[in-house]
Amino acid sequence: MSHQTICVLGSGTMGHGIGQVFAAASFPVVIYDINEQVLQLAKTRIHTNLKLMVEENYISEIEIDRIESNLTYSTDLIHAVSGASLIIEAVPEIIELKKELYEKLEFIIGENTIVASNTSTYSIERLAEGVSFADRMLVVHFFNPAHLVRLVEVVPSKQTKAEVIEQVIEFLSACGKNAVRLQKDIPGFIANRLQAAVVREAMYLLEQGIADARAIDSVIADGPGMRWAFDGPIQIADFGGLDIWEKVTGNLFPELDARTTAPSSISEKVQSNKLGAKSGEGFYQYDREEVTLAAKERDRKLIKLLAIKETE
Numbered sequence: 001m002s003h004q005t006i007c008v009l010g011s012g013t014m015g016h017g018i019g020q021v022f023a024a025a026s027f028p029v030v031i032y033d034i035n036e037q038v039l040q041l042a043k044t045r046i047h048t049n050l051k052l053m054v055e056e057n058y059i060s061e062i063e064i065d066r067i068e069s070n071l072t073y074s075t076d077l078i079h080a081v082s083g084a085s086l087i088i089e090a091v092p093e094i095i096e097l098k099k100e101l102y103e104k105l106e107f108i109i110g111e112n113t114i115v116a117s118n119t120s121t122y123s124i125e126r127l128a129e130g131v132s133f134a135d136r137m138l139v140v141h142f143f144n145p146a147h148l149v150r151l152v153e154v155v156p157s158k159q160t161k162a163e164v165i166e167q168v169i170e171f172l173s174a175c176g177k178n179a180v181r182l183q184k185d186i187p188g189f190i191a192n193r194l195q196a197a198v199v200r201e202a203m204y205l206l207e208q209g210i211a212d213a214r215a216i217d218s219v220i221a222d223g224p225g226m227r228w229a230f231d232g233p234i235q236i237a238d239f240g241g242l243d244i245w246e247k248v249t250g251n252l253f254p255e256l257d258a259r260t261t262a263p264s265s266i267s268e269k270v271q272s273n274k275l276g277a278k279s280g281e282g283f284y285q286y287d288r289e290e291v292t293l294a295a296k297e298r299d300r301k302l303i304k305l306l307a308i309k310e311t312e
């Protein structure tokens with residue numbers, strides 16, 4: 001797939017960062033969106049991301065021009081996909097919208113073009129159902145912010161050709177990503193399932209008054225989170241000793257929250273329109289400026305962490 005053009009469909013939260021990843025790896029990228037204003041915003045967001053990388057000495061100033069010169073933006077679908085060897089679909093998580101877009105693609109993409117969805121929740125089997133290019137389709141699930149988080153989960157369907165899976169994994173690896181292939185499709189893939197398990201217990205601890213939100217968050221950030229940047233839970237169990245972990249899991253599992261519905265602590269906030277940072281209040285209070293600054297500081301730390309991980 002080298003020397004080919006990448007097309008990203010949808011230039012929102014995920015699409016702009018995904019486009020940046022490929023452009024940074026020297027591939028020509030066309031970012032497509034139905035909304036011209038969002039496309040302009042994507043361009044600005046990429047520029048801001050790159051400036052921060054320069055500030056952190058992760059890239060040099062001249063890299064900005066090089067990376068930006070690999071990017072073009074379009075509201076013309078036919079133009080955007082023409083000549084693309086890989087299309088990444090990152091439109092909103094609405095199945096009808098995604099399927100409608102695949103129907104359009106059937107008539108306008110090349111016979112070898114690979115189509116990957118960045119869906120967070122839909123199964124690849126469902127997305128690929130009835131699609132004529134199903135054997136060239138798979139999920140590639142990036143993590144936000146896509147330009148800084150190394151993980152990409154790769155989920156093929158039963159129909160996806162082996163060479164398509166291989167090419168995509170090789171390509172993502174060449175772009176600096178850790179492409180992790182799932183052997184079977186499962187809702188939430190791996191990362192979101194593990195994350196949801198932690199959130200369930202965090203909400204339980206909050207609801208039971210064991211500690212406040214800030215304390216619970218700091219326990220993760222300054223405790224397990226520090227290790228999780230380098231070791232996963234399975235290796236941590238190995239290092240701790242499996243006899244110990246047999247006791248830990250055997251004693252604690254009956255004590256852990258096991259609910260199968262969304263936590264009431266979250267639902268109550270949603271009902272009173274406290275949606276978190278985007279509405280100014282969730283479990284914490286925010287003002288607009290503070291949110292922008294916090295996101296920038298988070299990215300700054302992620303750039304530092306990425307640089308450390310790249311030396312591993």
Ligand SMILES: NC(=O)c1ccc[n+]([C@@H]2O[C@H](COP(=O)([O-])OP(=O)(O)OC[C@H]3O[C@@H](n4cnc5c(N)ncnc54)[C@H](O)[C@@H]3O)[C@@H](O)[C@H]2O)c1
Nearest residue numbers: 010011012013014033034038090091092093118119120144
């Ligand atoms: N936000 C996250 O943290 C995250 C993480 C991983 C995966 N995802 C998944 O990535 C996908 C995109 O999510 P997002 O958060 O970037 O959404 P978003 O709403 O920020 O961006 C979606 C973009 O798609 C555009 N769009 C809408 N209809 C379109 C169409 N027919 N053709 C082209 N563009 C169209 C919108 O104008 C918007 O710019 C979803 O499937 C989501 O589940 C999101």
